[in-house]
Amino acid sequence: MIIYGVAALAACHLAGVILGDLLGVLLGVQSNVGGVGFAMLLLIVVTDWMRRSGRMPELSEQGILFWSAMYIPIVVAMAAQQNVVAALAGGPLAILVGLAATAACWALVPVVARIGGQDDPLPPLMAQEA
Numbered sequence: 001m002i003i004y005g006v007a008a009l010a011a012c013h014l015a016g017v018i019l020g021d022l023l024g025v026l027l028g029v030q031s032n033v034g035g036v037g038f039a040m041l042l043l044i045v046v047t048d049w050m051r052r053s054g055r056m057p058e059l060s061e062q063g064i065l066f067w068s069a070m071y072i073p074i075v076v077a078m079a080a081q082q083n084v085v086a087a088l089a090g091g092p093l094a095i096l097v098g099l100a101a102t103a104a105c106w107a108l109v110p111v112v113a114r115i116g117g118q119d120d121p122l123p124p125l126m127a128q129e130a
Helices: 002-028 035-053 059-079 083-088 092-114
Strands: none
Touching: 002 035, 002 059, 035 059
């Protein structure tokens, strides 16, 4: 059912927010650090595992695909709320951490791209997408 896909997305988001809050506490920052990113990575891993194990019905996948498409504007809106000026005023450590996070993301692109393997074809376009 579609609602199960939405439930998987919600669970990944909740887990990501909790992980981001815990990381913020460990770093001594009163903020969520990377919660949405953790949620997105967790969603990729969980949905891949569900597909491989045959636990992903077509309707559940449609629920995940719909909200995954909505996730990008949410991430952009959350990033727009960040106080970049205050972070840069925080000194060189803030800049260094930002650069390290960017480098880590670039390094993980090939790893995430390999999920699913080379022999898995893309799903065919639906009539409204063409």
